[in-house]
Amino acid sequence: MAVAKVLSGAAQGLTSALIVLPIAAVVHAPGVHPDLSVHWWVLVTLVPLGCIAMTSLGLLLGTSFQPRNIGVMFGFVVLPIVFLGGTYYQWTRLAPVEVGGFPWLQVLVLVNPLIYLSEGMRAAFTDLSHMPLYVVYPALLGFCVLFLGLGLRNFRRRVLS
Template sequence: MSNALPLTARAFWGLIVRDSRVLAREAVPFALRTLMNPLLFVFVFTYVLPKVGGAGIGAGAPSGPGFATVLLPGLIAVSIFFQGIAAVALPLSTELGATREIEDRLMAPVAIWVVALEKVCFSAVQSIIAAIAVFPLVYWIPATPPVITFNWPLLVLVVILASLAAGSMGLVLGTIVQPRQIGLIFSIVVLPVTFLGCVYYPWAALTTVRWLQIGVLVNPLVYVSEGLRAALTPDVTHMSIPIVLGAITIVFVALTWLGIRTFTRRVIT
């Protein structure tokens, strides 16, 4: 038992190094995937629309610093979430397909669940990189910069938990969706989750649409957006911090458990 742990740790690190080399070879696609959508969103919503006087969205017509401040945590949340999902689901659906590239990874001297967990952890690293890369865009591009008050411990905790939760969701999608359907699933999932994930408005703003306010609570992105609001823009109304952290943790644990089960089933069959 004492010898098994160092061996597992070395094998796990070897998988991380292998994935890092693959990512380095795909640095340009990774950068485009990470930056393009946030760049377009922040440019249109916080620069173009305020400049032309058309930034009113919903009741209260937020614009200028108010809208930029509300939007900043949401866009970072989107970047974390979908970078993490894509980093696992897209390559995994291919590896489990006809090429069976996953068999190379399974030759590592570790349990199958360790291979699955490594994918979640490595995708979390990419999500954290995405959050760091996107922040300058959403801060400097708006016509009027957002008002930010950093709560560093909370920010670090939310980003790490959100990145792990996103990776676990990617693991589930990558193992239950056929390779030819993965693009369709993303098109079906991405838009509803984004627009109903409290990205462009705080959850409290949905009070006037009570049924929707309750319905969006099944969306994990809601808790990531609200957690980042608490960490970056505490003056904007946000959910209770314990509720946010508890919900993200539950999502991570539940989806990791499910993802490991579906991953194991796929590679064995």
């Protein structure tokens, strides 16, 4: 049942991507001309992997928090994931944030699954610098396994028989 929910969520995410990405490629504000360089093999492989990883994270979060604590989850889990997920900046831009010569923020965000998805999408749509794909794919796959495994364990514990 839980795997079906993850796959259903991933299918919905994939469907949304198939609708939103073409629209986003042609609809822009006046005067804006995006410089897209689509790398199809990255896009076609990364989007399904990202959909499964993020729905597995949703399963894990949904089974880890009590319904009355959803606000806490958004404040302490979802918000930091979004703001430190590289959606608004390149991962490479975090290197100057240092303490004693150590790029602590660039290293800290590596525990965030969204940074790998953002960097992978940056690689799929642009020629800008990005995290190497040989890091992105295994990290996302590892997060998939981790989140799905923990989410399924939590789901089994919460299921009423």
